[in-house]
Amino acid sequence: MIDLASKKVLIVGGSSGMGLATAHAVAAAGADLTIAGRTRDKLDVAAKAIGGKVATKVLDARDDDAVEAFFKDGTVWDHIVVTVGQGGRGPLPAMKMTDALAAMDAKFWCCFRIGRAAKIGPGGSLTFVSGGEGHRGQIGTTLISSINAALAGLTRGLAIELAPVRVNTLSPGTTDTPLWDRMTPTDREALFKRVADTLPVKRLGQAEDAAHAIRFLMTNPFTTGQVVRSDGGGDLL
Numbered sequence: 277m278i279d280l281a282s283k284k285v286l287i288v289g290g291s292s293g294m295g296l297a298t299a300h301a302v303a304a305a306g307a308d309l310t311i312a313g314r315t316r317d318k319l320d321v322a323a324k325a326i327g328g329k330v331a332t333k334v335l336d337a338r339d340d341d342a343v344e345a346f347f348k349d350g351t352v353w354d355h356i357v358v359t360v361g362q363g364g365r366g367p368l369p370a371m372k373m374t375d376a377l378a379a380m381d382a383k384f385w386c387c388f389r390i391g392r393a394a395k396i397g398p399g400g401s402l403t404f405v406s407g408g409e410g411h412r413g414q415i416g417t418t419l420i421s422s423i424n425a426a427l428a429g430l431t432r433g434l435a436i437e438l439a440p441v442r443v444n445t446l447s448p449g450t451t452d453t454p455l456w457d458r459m460t461p462t463d464r465e466a467l468f469k470r471v472a473d474t475l476p477v478k479r480l481g482q483a484e485d486a487a488h489a490i491r492f493l494m495t496n497p498f499t500t501g502q503v504v505r506s507d508g509g510g511d512l513l
C-alpha cells in the first residue's frame with residue numbers, strides 16, 4: 277500500500293460529507309492536505325475540525341478558467357479526490373433542460389475539467405465518486421444514472437491517458453451526508469430508514485464508509501480504471 281505521509285493530497289469537495297471524511301483520514305495519515313470547495317465558510321469550519329495544517333482553496337470546479345488557473349501554479353499533486361456533484365434527480369418530462377445541463381456540469385464536467393488540467397506525479401492517483409444509479413434504470417434517476425455512467429467512461433479513458441497515474445471511481449450507496457439536507461428532516465429520516473431496512477447490511481452508509489473505500493483506491497498501487505461499488509449490497513437488489 278502507498279504511504280500517504282507527506283504526500284500532497286487535494287480533495288475537491290473536502291469541506292463536506294464523503295470528501296470531509298476522506299480529508300480527516302488522509303490528514304491522520306500525515307498527508308500534506310488541501311481541501312477545495314466553493315464556500316469559504318464551509319472550508320474554514322472543515323479545516324478547523326480536521327485540525328493541524330490544512331490548506332483551503334475556494335474553487336468552483338464548474339469554472340473552466342478557475343480550474344485551469346488552479347492547476348497552473350506548478351504544483352505536482354500525489355493524489356486528487358473529487359467528490360463534487362449536485363442535482364440530476366427527478367422524472368425527465370418535468371425536468372427543465374437548463375437544470376439537466378447544470379446537473380451534468382455540476383458533476384461530470386467538473387471531473388472532466390479536473391482530469392484534463394491536473395498535474396499528478398507518477399505513483400499518484402485521481403479518484404472520482406459516482407453513485408449506484410449508474411448501474412440500473414429507475415424512474416427519477418435517469419439523468420443522474422447517465423451522469424454516473426459517463427463518469428465510468430471517463431475513469432477508464434483517463435486511466436489510460438494519464439498512466440501510470442491511477443484513475444478510479446467509487447460508486448457509493450445512499451450515505452448520510454449534508455447532501456440530503458435539502459429534504460425535510462421527516463422525509464430524510466423516512467428515506468434513511470427505508471434504505472437501511474432494505475439493504476443486505478441493514479444499515480445506512482456513513483461518510484466514513486466512503487472515505488475508507490476512497491483511501492483504498494488512492495493507496496492500492498495495482499488498481500486503476502475501475503468503478504468500485506461500496507453500497508451495502510444495494511446493487512444486489
Ligand SMILES: NC(=O)c1ccc[n+]([C@@H]2O[C@H](COP(=O)([O-])OP(=O)(O)OC[C@H]3O[C@@H](n4cnc5c(N)ncnc54)[C@H](OP(=O)(O)O)[C@@H]3O)[C@@H](O)[C@H]2O)c1
Nearest residue numbers: 289291292293294313314315337360361407450451453455
Ligand atoms: N450522499 C449520498 O447518498 C450519495 C450517494 C451516491 C453518490 N453520491 C455522490 O457522492 C459525491 C459526494 O457526495 P456527498 O454526499 O459527500 O455531498 P456533500 O456533503 O454535499 O459534499 C459535496 C462537496 O462538494 C463541494 N462542491 C460541490 N460543488 C462544487 C463545485 N462546483 N466546485 C467545488 N466544490 C464543489 C461542496 O462544497 P461547496 O458546496 O461549498 O462547493 C462539498 O464540499 C457526490 O458526487 C454525490 O453525487 C452521494
